[in-house]
Amino acid sequence: MSDYGRNHASPLTAEEPQPVAYYCRGCGGPLPQGSPARFHPECLKADKRRRIAERRQRETQQFHKWLRRCRCPECGATLERLTQVNP
Numbered sequence: 001m002s003d004y005g006r007n008h009a010s011p012l013t014a015e016e017p018q019p020v021a022y023y024c025r026g027c028g029g030p031l032p033q034g035s036p037a038r039f040h041p042e043c044l045k046a047d048k049r050r051r052i053a054e055r056r057q058r059e060t061q062q063f064h065k066w067l068r069r070c071r072c073p074e075c076g077a078t079l080e081r082l083t084q085v086n087p
Helices: 041-069 079-085
Strands: none
Touching: none
């Protein structure tokens, strides 16, 4: 009969396990022990600002793309050109 599958403490794991270190997704620095967060508070704010800026830039690009497709019914000029001339 072999000892496979039995729950005996092996001599290699007799030491106390080292605590697992978690790292911030923003700066890569270590997070405090026991913290459920994935970011430092200041890194979270910076990440949110970056994501909001990216979203606004994407929305602006989509809006200008839509404006290029729209045309004035009277003269046929694109609305993007008209908005640049008369802000």
